[in-house]
Amino acid sequence: MFRAVNQSGPGKVDGGLSFLCWPPRCLICAAPGAPGRDLCPDCHAALPWLHHPCPRCALPQPRAQFCPACRQSDGGALTRIHAGFEYAFPLDQLLPRLKFHGDLTVARVLAHCLAERFAALPRPQALVPVPLHRRRLRWRGYDQALELARPLARRLGVPLRDDLLVRRHATAAQTSLNAAARQRNLHAAFGVRSGVALPTRVTLFDDVMTTGATLQAAARALRAAGVAVVEAWVCARVA
Ligand SMILES: [Zn+2]
Ligand SMILES: [Zn+2]
Known part of the structure; x- marks a missing residue:
């Protein structure tokens, strides 16, 4: 026994x-x-499940259609983004509970919901959580994107690759910055770890997407290193 x-x-x-x-x-x-x-x-x-996301950037829409921004641009380094939820009640309380109070029950429950939501999507070759800078990781003790991505990857049988991407700079908190300042703040913020074999297709994962500047910066680093297609899955999309 x-x-x-x-x-x-x-x-x-x-x-x-x-x-x-x-x-x-x-x-x-x-x-x-x-x-x-x-x-x-x-x-x-x-739960605020996303019913009519923009097919490219997952911005909530009143019906199935591209959002105004995606009708005019090609989406940059990211091919497309899938989100489970709109960032609204109770996600706006649950995700801070995970991020600032280390409530791992939140990660387990939301990962279960996301696995249901993403079950019909093509399985990524690699699920890559957007990393924290090591200084912030040391201060906080855990990485909320990784804590969500780990049970999600396990439930869907997808390889979790938290070894591919590194955060080079401890960037200022994005929430206090406007769109142009967010781009400057994130310039060269990410790099691909040298010596790792890269899949041709990568799906980034993050807990919350606001403007998408962080995901775009991470996607640009992967594309520059030779990854052919970068998509993203996020838990909650800010409208
Ligand atoms: Zn209940
Ligand atoms: Zn869009």
């Missing part, structure tokens, strides 16, 4: 035991969760 437990690995043992000891509880309303998920069916249905 002990050997069987050891063989299943520490992650599986923890997950299995916590499921047996702790019945799932909704992380939004505290009602009993759906089987195997810390989210109740009502709160799951009420």
